[in-house]
Amino acid sequence: MLFNSLDFAVFLPIVFVLYWFVTQKNLKLQNALLVIASYVFYGWWDWRFLFLIVFSSLLDYSIGVLLYKEESLSKRKLLLWVSILVNLGFLGFFKYYNFFVENFVEAFSLFGQKISKNTLNIILPVGISFYTFQTLSYTIDVYKKKLEPTKDLISFLAFVSFFPQLVAGPIERATNLLPQFYKKRVFHYSKAVDGCRQILWGFFKKIVIADNCAHYANQIFNNSGEYSGSTLLLGAVFFTFQIYCDFSGYSDIAIGTSRLFGFTLKQNFAFPYFSRDIAEFWRRWHISLSTWFRDYLYIPLGGSRGGTLMKIRNTFIIFLVSGFWHGANWTFIIWGFLNALYFLPLLLAKKNRTHLNVVAQDTMLPNFKALFSMLLTFGLTVFAWIFFRAESLAHALNYIKGVFSKSLLSLPSIRPTNLIVLVVFFICIEWLGRRQKYAIETLLLKRHRALRWSFYMVLIVLIFVFSSNIEQEFIYFQF
Amino acid sequence: MKRFLIHIILFAILFFIVDRAFCFFIQNAPKKEYDKRLQYIIDGEMNKDIIILGSSRGANNVVAKQIEDSTGFSTYNLSYRGSDVSFHKFLLESVLKFNKQPKKVMLVLDSGYEFNDVPTLNFRFDRLYPLKNYSYINNKLIEDKKQNRLSKMFCLARIKQKDFNLKANKVLPINVMTSHGSKINSQKGDATLVYGNGYKPYEIDKENLSKINDLEAIQNICKENEIELIFVFPPNFKSFDGSFYERFSSLIKKENRIMIYDTMDVRYTDSKYFRDESHLNKKGAEIFTNEMIQFINSK
Numbered sequence: 001m002l003f004n005s006l007d008f009a010v011f012l013p014i015v016f017v018l019y020w021f022v023t024q025k026n027l028k029l030q031n032a033l034l035v036i037a038s039y040v041f042y043g044w045w046d047w048r049f050l051f052l053i054v055f056s057s058l059l060d061y062s063i064g065v066l067l068y069k070e071e072s073l074s075k076r077k078l079l080l081w082v083s084i085l086v087n088l089g090f091l092g093f094f095k096y097y098n099f100f101v102e103n104f105v106e107a108f109s110l111f112g113q114k115i116s117k118n119t120l121n122i123i124l125p126v127g128i129s130f131y132t133f134q135t136l137s138y139t140i141d142v143y144k145k146k147l148e149p150t151k152d153l154i155s156f157l158a159f160v161s162f163f164p165q166l167v168a169g170p171i172e173r174a175t176n177l178l179p180q181f182y183k184k185r186v187f188h189y190s191k192a193v194d195g196c197r198q199i200l201w202g203f204f205k206k207i208v209i210a211d212n213c214a215h216y217a218n219q220i221f222n223n224s225g226e227y228s229g230s231t232l233l234l235g236a237v238f239f240t241f242q243i244y245c246d247f248s249g250y251s252d253i254a255i256g257t258s259r260l261f262g263f264t265l266k267q268n269f270a271f272p273y274f275s276r277d278i279a280e281f282w283r284r285w286h287i288s289l290s291t292w293f294r295d296y297l298y299i300p301l302g303g304s305r306g307g308t309l310m311k312i313r314n315t316f317i318i319f320l321v322s323g324f325w326h327g328a329n330w331t332f333i334i335w336g337f338l339n340a341l342y343f344l345p346l347l348l349a350k351k352n353r354t355h356l357n358v359v360a361q362d363t364m365l366p367n368f369k370a371l372f373s374m375l376l377t378f379g380l381t382v383f384a385w386i387f388f389r390a391e392s393l394a395h396a397l398n399y400i401k402g403v404f405s406k407s408l409l410s411l412p413s414i415r416p417t418n419l420i421v422l423v424v425f426f427i428c429i430e431w432l433g434r435r436q437k438y439a440i441e442t443l444l445l446k447r448h449r450a451l452r453w454s455f456y457m458v459l460i461v462l463i464f465v466f467s468s469n470i471e472q473e474f475i476y477f478q479f
Numbered sequence: 480m481k482r483f484l485i486h487i488i489l490f491a492i493l494f495f496i497v498d499r500a501f502c503f504f505i506q507n508a509p510k511k512e513y514d515k516r517l518q519y520i521i522d523g524e525m526n527k528d529i530i531i532l533g534s535s536r537g538a539n540n541v542v543a544k545q546i547e548d549s550t551g552f553s554t555y556n557l558s559y560r561g562s563d564v565s566f567h568k569f570l571l572e573s574v575l576k577f578n579k580q581p582k583k584v585m586l587v588l589d590s591g592y593e594f595n596d597v598p599t600l601n602f603r604f605d606r607l608y609p610l611k612n613y614s615y616i617n618n619k620l621i622e623d624k625k626q627n628r629l630s631k632m633f634c635l636a637r638i639k640q641k642d643f644n645l646k647a648n649k650v651l652p653i654n655v656m657t658s659h660g661s662k663i664n665s666q667k668g669d670a671t672l673v674y675g676n677g678y679k680p681y682e683i684d685k686e687n688l689s690k691i692n693d694l695e696a697i698q699n700i701c702k703e704n705e706i707e708l709i710f711v712f713p714p715n716f717k718s719f720d721g722s723f724y725e726r727f728s729s730l731i732k733k734e735n736r737i738m739i740y741d742t743m744d745v746r747y748t749d750s751k752y753f754r755d756e757s758h759l760n761k762k763g764a765e766i767f768t769n770e771m772i773q774f775i776n777s778k
Contacts, residue, residue: 006628006629009629020480187480187483189480189482189483192483193483193486196487418640453490453493456490457493457494457497460494460497460635461497461501461635464629464633464635464636464638465635465638465639465640466640467627467636468627
């Protein structure tokens with residue numbers, strides 16, 4: 001089920017009413033309702049893959065219980081590896097099987113060996129990359145004794161399948177989300193209103209900015225050979241806003257929906273395009289995934305504690321894996337590689353933690369240095385996104401060649417004025433709200449309700465007027 | 480919770496009021512159009528004995544008023560430039576739904592590519608958008624995924640950016656509303672046109688099955704409603720496409736008639752009667768319409 005669908009518009013109020021009015025008095029029943037609702041939400045897309053989630057949940061639940069009982073280190077290790085191998089095995093099969101087969105065959109063809117391609121017509125189960133990482137973090141935390149395993153199966157099933165964040169994150173840690181299922185949730189007016197506000201902003205980002213940017217980005221990327229350098233650059237900028245608004249919009253809707261049910265999820269995006277260097281960008285972009293890789297991959301590998309070579313190795317590993325996590329295509333790997341290249345100089349110069357505060361923390365506008373740094377970081381990001389969006393490496397390279405041609409200085413042949421005005425409006429609102437968890441969290445809160453509601457109404461009108469005829473999927477569903 | 484629900488309800492009421500206010504733009508949209516043929520159909524003002532369906536070849540080549548004057552049958556040309564057989568089927572269904580049924584339907588064919596997916600022949604959704612204040616049209620747009628399902632409930636979901644422009648559309652030099660729907664071109668013949676004699680075999684594998692089905696549906700509708708259906712082959716500035724005719728004949732039911740232009744008439748090989756290789760000018764259209772009148776009267 002898509003957030004931006006009529007189905008969800010009906011589904012959400014039904015679950016809300018059942019949750020707060022029917023099952024409110026019984027915590028177990030309330031959690032069971034969430035499990036059922038989550039399975040309906042997921043099964044709406046393809047019910048067959050529900051078995052995968054249930055299996056994965058039961059496996060990690062059982063391993064968690066066994067890990068708690070088991071004292072022997074070797075047996076505990078074995079249990080951990082079973083969980084890792086099974087979870088990553090599913091992920092590898094559904095997401096990477098064809099990629100490996102194709103590359104294996106191509107590699108052998110270089111040596112004159114002809115092997116027939118046995119690729120399979122595999123459907124990627126929506127959200128598998130997200131819930132796999134969520135369950136893995138549970139098992140690893142239990143193994144490391146950072147977390148006591150749950151004995152409450154219903155709570156665990158609800159934790160793995162919690163519908164607001166099931167298919168595209170944020171990837172929640174058991175330490176944060178699971179305990180929230182143990183406690184009775186109390187309805188708070190301010191929490192619920194805040195949730196609604198964040199949902200509204202998420203829809204605005206997704207429907208008004210992302211979907212409309214997608215229209216032009218697709219047109220330009222799909223026919224890149226026909227456009228001037230300036231138009232190609234505009235296409236890359238549109239994609240830059242598309243991917244951000246699509247994914248952070250989803251996260252906003254997910255976090256806002258969770259708040260309606262009394263849950264608090266972690267912030268997933270913190271205005272990454274206002275970053276002053278790539279290290280700051282990665283602290284602000286897809287935070288739940290970045291911190292996952294940091295805690296479960298980078299730090300176990302040694303992090304930045306070792307010598308220079310180890311730092312370089314670990315940086316490349318984490319960025320390449322991050323790229324590969326996004327999809328089975330060399331374009332994603334190169335995207336990760338580029339980000340590693342951007343990041344390394346900062347790490348080696350020990351300047352990767354220079355910008356820990358918010359840009360222009362105490363002022364309305366940034367100073368020249370901060371503005372220049374932001375624009376430079378944004379430019380580097382736009383460049384990297386070209387690889388992310390391109391169909392293949394050749395496509396990306398031709399696209400870049402097209403951008404850096406003489407026609408870069410000409411006027412773009414595609415100039416959607418309305419969209420450009422909306423993007424500027426969006427940037428202004430994001431800038432105003434950059435100190436909050438999401439842009440409109442406190443916007444106009446101290447003003448009269450009439451003014452605030454008028455602003456929300458304007459957002460709703462824009463959502464309707466700029467909405468597409470059909471419900472557009474979120475980009476991160478494919479990951 | 481009570482406070483939250485009250486605020487949600489209040490906000491919903493406010494939204495409802497704002498939504499109703501935006502209905503103005505939807506209701507104003509049809510007024511901006513000068514081509515009101517589809518609106519007349521839905522308003523039940525298209526009660527004609529003969530209707531002509533087709534693409535620009537129907538609009539340019541058939542003088543509806545001439546047919547009306549000569550046969551005594553009230554006639555209207557519902558041909559839309561660039562429209563395909565699926566759109567013709569939709570028009571016919573709409574006429575039957577809201578109007579008295581016609582006695583005859585003349586479907587002007589695009590010889591050679593009537594059933595192909597070509598960029599020049601489409602379902603003219605652009606003609607439907609201005610009329611989305613009609614539920615019938617809105618439902619059709621939803622059915623074809625050209626409109627969000629929410630538009631059934633909210634005016635705001637029907638509005639697009641274009642609707643905020645309140646200016647009326649410019650009337651084109653040839654106003655179909657003053658010529659019984661026909662779009663007759665007075666332009667002089669193009670002397671540079673070269674008559675095409677080549678033979679090109681018809682390629683069945685390029686057909687779109689849904690267009691074949693729509694042709695069959697048109698035939699079924701006419702049969703069920705006892706409407707005489709006449710398929711019309713107008714002239715091109717090239718020799719008759721026998722290959723397409725052969726394929727077409729295999730698709731039509733025996734009760735329907737086919738009218739082919741007089742392939743022996745040398746005037747159809749003279750460029751002065753043509754605007755371009757696929758469309759006649761006024762003189763050519765009058766000649767061809769005369770042929771149609773004779774065909775109608777022949778039964």
